[in-house]
Every structure is written in C-alpha cells, then in structure tokens.
Amino acid sequence: MQTSTTEDYLKAIFKLSGPSKEGVSTNAIAEELSTKASSVSDMVKKLADKGLVNYIKYQGTTLSKEGEQIALHVIRKHRLWEVFLVEKLKFGWDEIHEIAEQLEHIKSAKLIDKLDEHLGYPKNDPHGDPIPNKKGEFHTLKKYKLNDLSIGEKSILIGVSEDSKDFLRYLDSIDLKLGSSIEILDFFQFDKSLKVLVNQKTERTFSELVAKNLNVSKEK
C-alpha cells in the first residue's frame, strides 16, 4: 500500500508528463510539490526501486504502467471528492482543492464506489476535468485554449487549467462558469490580450495568462 507522499509524487509526475508522456525533470517535480530537488532525487530513486517509475540519473522520470494506474486512481478519488464538496456540501469551486488533496488519500475501494454512485456517476469534476473510471480510463473531449481561437469565433467554457483560488474567484466575479459562452471580438498583438464577449452580453478584456487557462469548445 502506498503512503500519501508516494501518491502525491505519482500524481505530480503524471500531471507533468503531459499527453506526450515525456520524462519529467527533478526540478519540475520539486516545484510542483513545493519541496527541494534533493528530496525529489532521493524519492524517485525509491519509487524506481518499487517499480512505480522509470528513472535514469540526470535524464528525468516517467511513470511505469503500475505507477500510472495508481496516479489515475488517486486522480479519480480527488475529482470525485471535489464533485461531492461542490454538489452536496455547496462549497465554491475555489475552496475545494486543498480538501480534496487530503481526501484523495483515504483508503477504501468500497467508499469510492459508493461515493461515485451517490453522486450519479459524474463524468467531470467542478473544474471541467474528466473523472477516470475504475480502470483508469477517461474521455478527453476536444478542447482549445481560448487564446488559440481567432477573431469572430464563438466558444463555450468547458474547463480551466488552473485551480488557484485567485483565478477561480476572478472568474466568479465576472460570472464566468463552465457552460458560459465566450466570443472573440479582438486581439491585441502588443500584449496578446483578447477582447471578448461573455454570455452574449458583457465585453471584457482577458490578459494572455487568463486566456490560456480557459479551455473552451468551439461553437460552429
């Protein structure tokens, strides 16, 4: 059985690997987990001994098949608990991350099955991220970063790439939620900011940083 530290390392490596499954640098893991590179160096060696990661000195770390399954299972738990916190306990989507970070380590397969059922088998968490099933499989629907769209295109917000309180509260403050519509009105080369129309009624300007953390689907 894994410690919660092990689970957090595997989750971090999974997240940093990205869709292309490249090797993850020691520094990147340290940054993600707010720890020091030397600690990570020690840890990935131990994870490699347990067969959970592939690690070659100075060349980064990738998850083994088994390590990836564990990571996906922890992510499943994290996201199901997030749904619970928002849907049942009425937390805001900006308040749930730290709590889910703890709840994801509770050990009980039956608990997660029952929670999943209680929630009505949700497909996505409150941030729009897909919830893996028991086998670790999940769908990814085609999504774009808002700043990859062109002037005139219309889109629907389907997810965010950033879970920080500050960012999510900003979105709340301008009444932008999953499902909201966003139309690109103009693009400013100088600072790469966007002028957009939100919910078909409010004009806004989004900085590049905001725009690239908004995941949207294109509306034909």
Next chain:
Amino acid sequence: MQTSTTEDYLKAIFKLSGPSKEGVSTNAIAEELSTKASSVSDMVKKLADKGLVNYIKYQGTTLSKEGEQIALHVIRKHRLWEVFLVEKLKFGWDEIHEIAEQLEHIKSAKLIDKLDEHLGYPKNDPHGDPIPNKKGEFHTLKKYKLNDLSIGEKSILIGVSEDSKDFLRYLDSIDLKLGSSIEILDFFQFDKSLKVLVNQKTERTFSELVAKNLNVSKEK
C-alpha cells in the same frame, strides 16, 4: 497542527480515561492502539512536552485541557463521518469504523461545519454515541448495561459499547437495532447469561459478553 498519530493517541487516552478521568496506564494505551508499550512511553513524553497530556513516570497519563479539546474535536469528526457513511452512502454500521478512523484526520473546520449541516445536525452516531458540538460539549443520556437490569424489566437499545464487525453483524443477524425493545425474562447465575425477549416477539439467550456491550434505557 497535530499529526494523525497524535490525534489517535489523544483519542485513545480520552476513551480509556472513562467518566472518572483516572490516569491511563502505558500498557492500556499500547493495547488500544495496537502498538508497543515502549513506543507509548516515548510518545506520551512528547505529548507532555507539547502540553497535551500530564504524564508522571510510572504513574500514568491524563489529558490536559487542551488535549481533551483536541480529542473531543476528533471524536466529533469521527462520529459525523460515520453518520454520513450510513445515512448518505448506505454503509452498514459494521463497515464504517475503519473508514471514519481515516476521515477523522482531514483538516478543515469549514468541511465539518458543512458536513454537520448537510446531515441535519445529528445528535448521535450510528452506534448510539453522542456527537460533541463545536465546543466539545455533548449530552449523555442515562444508560444501563443490559446485564445490570433485573428480571422482568423492559428496555430499549440505545447504543453499543463495542464497534467490532463480528459483534455488529451478530446484532444485525438477530434483527436487533438501535430502538429495538429488550425484556429480561431470566438470568442464569452459572454463566451470567440472560434470557430475553427481543422486539416483543423473539426469545434469545445473550452471553454476559454480549449483554454488557448493549446499552439500554429503562422503559417504565
């Protein structure tokens, strides 16, 4: 902030102190936590350094005011989560203890407030134990052990003193739940077993061990 180990030690000491608040022996704590006396000896010294317990070598351990508050708060969380598991997720009362043992360590005051509200501010957990409020206060209604009653007395089951799967499943198997009625029909001095009438229809014989773990209120 406490580690979950610290919380489990304080909870064990609270439980073992009983209503009279006597000093708890090192061996008793070790037994309760399935650890070794030498480990407990080390730990209570550390807890004393932190001001959470009063400890005098060779004379046992008691909780400080602060230690008791922490213990009560952890017990509150444990029991609220148990209610959640039974009421919302439909677990049996024999399956919840180990899970609540983990959930009780989740850190978030807001989470417990919201959970309490979501559950409708329950007064007792699924085993009949009272749930302390935010300040650590709780009611204890007058209760008797079944084997303290006399022949002819009628009673209602209001709690159990033992949370083991085996015991609780046995109660399920004879359809004995909180609220069930139990009338004492006869008492056998030889093995201290009891003949009882359950739910006004079924005659049973309870061993002394079973009887003393059933908490009842007297029906006048």
Next chain:
DNA sequence: AAACAAATTTAGACTTGTCTAAATACCGTG
C-alpha cells in the same frame, strides 16, 4: 524485609521524508 513478577522506561536501531551544503554532470556559448 527479601524475592519475584509485572509494568514501565531506556538504549540503540531502523524507516520514511525532508533539508542544507557540497560535489558532479550537462549544455550552450565563445
């Protein structure tokens, strides 16, 4: 009061993670 057994504490080790400081390796530039 002496002897014994049970309870408790101490000593010394080990595991999991983490940190700082120092040593290496890797890589792009001149």
Next chain:
DNA sequence: CACGGTATTTAGACAAGTCTAAATTTGTTT
C-alpha cells in the same frame, strides 16, 4: 574544445514514530 552556469545528485543531519532487548521501578507475596 574549454568555460561558466544551471540542473542534479550525494553526503550528512534531523524529526517523527516504531521495534526489540535490556534495565528499572513498583507492588505483591512470603
């Protein structure tokens, strides 16, 4: 191809808990 800087690893310590084995203390029984 050597140089300097960045990334990474190694060395040595430390904190929290736990264990076994050995030393003490306490309490009970002759």
